[in-house]
Amino acid sequence: MNDDVIVELSQVKTQLQAQSAKSIAVGYQHEYAGSWDAFKSLWKEGGIAALYRGWNAGLPRLFVGSSTQLTTFGLASDWLHSMNVSCI
Amino acid sequence: MCELFVKPFVYLRPGAEFVIGALAAAGAGIFTNPVDVVKVRLQLQGELEARGTYKRIYKNTLHAGYLIAKHEGVLALQAGLVPALAFQVVLNGIRLGAYKSAQRYELIVNEQGNTDILRTVLVSGTAGCVGAVVGSPLYLVIISTVTSDILSDLFSQ
Numbered sequence: 001m002n003d004d005v006i007v008e009l010s011q012v013k014t015q016l017q018a019q020s021a022k023s024i025a026v027g028y029q030h031e032y033a034g035s036w037d038a039f040k041s042l043w044k045e046g047g048i049a050a051l052y053r054g055w056n057a058g059l060p061r062l063f064v065g066s067s068t069q070l071t072t073f074g075l076a077s078d079w080l081h082s083m084n085v086s087c088i
Numbered sequence: 089m090c091e092l093f094v095k096p097f098v099y100l101r102p103g104a105e106f107v108i109g110a111l112a113a114a115g116a117g118i119f120t121n122p123v124d125v126v127k128v129r130l131q132l133q134g135e136l137e138a139r140g141t142y143k144r145i146y147k148n149t150l151h152a153g154y155l156i157a158k159h160e161g162v163l164a165l166q167a168g169l170v171p172a173l174a175f176q177v178v179l180n181g182i183r184l185g186a187y188k189s190a191q192r193y194e195l196i197v198n199e200q201g202n203t204d205i206l207r208t209v210l211v212s213g214t215a216g217c218v219g220a221v222v223g224s225p226l227y228l229v230i231i232s233t234v235t236s237d238i239l240s241d242l243f244s245q
Binding site for chain 1: 128131132168183196202209212213214216224227229230231232235236
């Protein structure tokens with residue numbers, strides 16, 4: 001996560017002058033407008049390729065994390081079923 | 089004892105597991121997003137300056153949450169909620185939906201109906217990767233929004 005954040009800092013800095021006026025805007029709309037603006041500027045920068053930049057970052061970690069999580073979930077619920085503990 | 093509460097078999101339309109997984113992830117995301125906001129602020133504390141030269145404003149997680157709520161309002165703790173929920177819907181909708189569908193169509197269970205470890209590992213790992221790749225633009229938008237908020241605060245001081 002930290003590496004992804006660092007990569008984005010350099011790109012975001014160049015947009016900040018334009019956005020500093022908007023940062024005065026208050027409340028909930030700002031956060032949604034901020035992310036829509038980020039989406040639009042990424043799209044303008046390079047279309048789909050810019051949006052999908054870094055798509056393969058962290059894939060090995062995610063594979064291991066997801067498989068471990070769901071497999072242990074399956075094994076644990078099998079075990080609970082076998083003990084007739086819960087009626088789920 | 090369980091026989092007293094036998095649940096009737098409900099036929100789920102194909103693809104229902106994806107919707108259920110997406111709903112579950114979005115519901116969880118509403119509660120975990122404030123923790124994520126605090127986490128990114130803590131991670132970025134002093135990131136632009138050398139170690140030891142910046143002033144540590146947030147002492148710990150709870151203190152950070154309290155300061156954000158006090159100075160920027162409670163809604164600032166839910167910053168970036170919409171793209172975060174959208175990312176969760178895509179990632180976990182695909183991931184959990186694929187896992188449950190594989191279970192339903194008996195791709196990852198052995199003869200007794202229990203979890204087949206190797207196949208479950210492969211299916212769930214691949215489903216997680218597919219979900220993350222499809223949702224990676226949303227993750228990029230989240231990062232850009234959050235870091236731009238933090239940097240604009242830093243530069244406007």
